[in-house]
Amino acid sequence: MPVLPQKEFLYLQIVLMFFWCLISIKAWNPSTNPLADRQYRTYRNGIIDPRARWTRFFIFVDPEFNNTERMIIRGVASELQEILPCVKFWMWPKGRSPSDFRESYIHVTKSKNGCASEVGRMLNGSQKLELDPKCTDSNTILHEMIHALGLHHEQAQPDRDKYVKILWQNIKKGKENNFRKYDPKEVSSFGVPYNPKSIMQYSSKAFSANGEPTMVTTDGKIITKPTELQWTDIEKLKRMYNC
Numbered sequence: 001m002p003v004l005p006q007k008e009f010l011y012l013q014i015v016l017m018f019f020w021c022l023i024s025i026k027a028w029n030p031s032t033n034p035l036a037d038r039q040y041r042t043y044r045n046g047i048i049d050p051r052a053r054w055t056r057f058f059i060f061v062d063p064e065f066n067n068t069e070r071m072i073i074r075g076v077a078s079e080l081q082e083i084l085p086c087v088k089f090w091m092w093p094k095g096r097s098p099s100d101f102r103e104s105y106i107h108v109t110k111s112k113n114g115c116a117s118e119v120g121r122m123l124n125g126s127q128k129l130e131l132d133p134k135c136t137d138s139n140t141i142l143h144e145m146i147h148a149l150g151l152h153h154e155q156a157q158p159d160r161d162k163y164v165k166i167l168w169q170n171i172k173k174g175k176e177n178n179f180r181k182y183d184p185k186e187v188s189s190f191g192v193p194y195n196p197k198s199i200m201q202y203s204s205k206a207f208s209a210n211g212e213p214t215m216v217t218t219d220g221k222i223i224t225k226p227t228e229l230q231w232t233d234i235e236k237l238k239r240m241y242n243c
């Protein structure tokens with residue numbers, strides 16, 4: 001086998017190192033790699049991924065919300081601010097809008113069909129948090145904002161089958177995806193125990209096709225609609241954000 005002289009071998013190493021760096025930078029930086037960006041958005045639930053976390057959580061409430069609704073949203077933001085002092089929660093004052101704003105921010109909008117939020121921080125610009133008239137209570141807004149901060153539903157945890165049983169036969173056709181559990185590489189419970197009373201937990205009748213439960217605890221108990229933030233939700237947020 002031919003052996004390269006030491007000098008040539010060094011040059012070859014430098015050239016290989018250069019290409020390796022180039023490839024790594026391309027793969028890491030989503031803004032220069034459309035594929036990486038798309039994958040990141042598709043698998044946005046990666047709360048393990050530090051890019052999905054916020055340092056400044058900007059909230060723009062659409063002008064179509066009235067003063068009472070704005071006040072509820074502001075109250076939820078203050079509650080989260082107390083839990084996560086290392087994140088700056090900030091709401092645009094009424095009458096001001098984020099035109100030309102370059103950082104990621106939450107745009108709270110009205111919808112006609114349910115409430116929804118992306119999970120975790122997206123990359124640059126606005127991301128919607130939709131609320132229909134039935135979801136303007138503080139618990140639901142809290143649930144959606146916690147999604148935006150990076151937490152999935154409680155039953156999305158990889159180890160959920162130890163705590164809840166999914167009754168697939170009762171789920172509305174096409175809604176099964178809402179009951180998927182995630183890969184441990186994507187999400188983590190950060191060592192906090194499963195809590196069926198979590199504000200992020202579906203109740204037993206969620207997405208039921210026939211009025212029968214779609215999910216019960218493993219010992220067969222009905223799960224009721226969450227009524228308040230649990231210590232496990234708070235602890236998980238704190239551990240996820242390390243604050």
Ligand SMILES: [Zn+2]
Nearest residue numbers: 143144147153
């Ligand atoms: Zn949800």
